[in-house]
Amino acid sequence: MDISTKSFKVISILEAISFLVLLGIAMPLKYIWDMPQMVQVVGMAHGVLFILYVIGAYFMKEKLNWSWGTLGIVMLCSVLPFGPFYAERKYL
Known part of the structure; x- marks a missing residue:
């Protein structure tokens, strides 16, 4: 595994964690406890990580010869x- 794949893996994990923190901690703090x-x-951190994830997914498509369908699945995964x-x- 080279540096670009490792970088995308780290970005992927951080993006997922930031999304879970946003949904599970930050949103309840905002709407329940004002x-x-x-x-x-x-939200800002997650937004930056999301953009890096999308860009990284495209680079991984090129590097790993993913089909457009695989890229679509990886992109769909970014919003779940x-x-x-x-x-x-x-996929990595």
């Missing part, structure tokens, strides 16, 4: 709470 600050911080974990395990 503390919106966490959503701003975690545990999806990046699945994509990282199955």
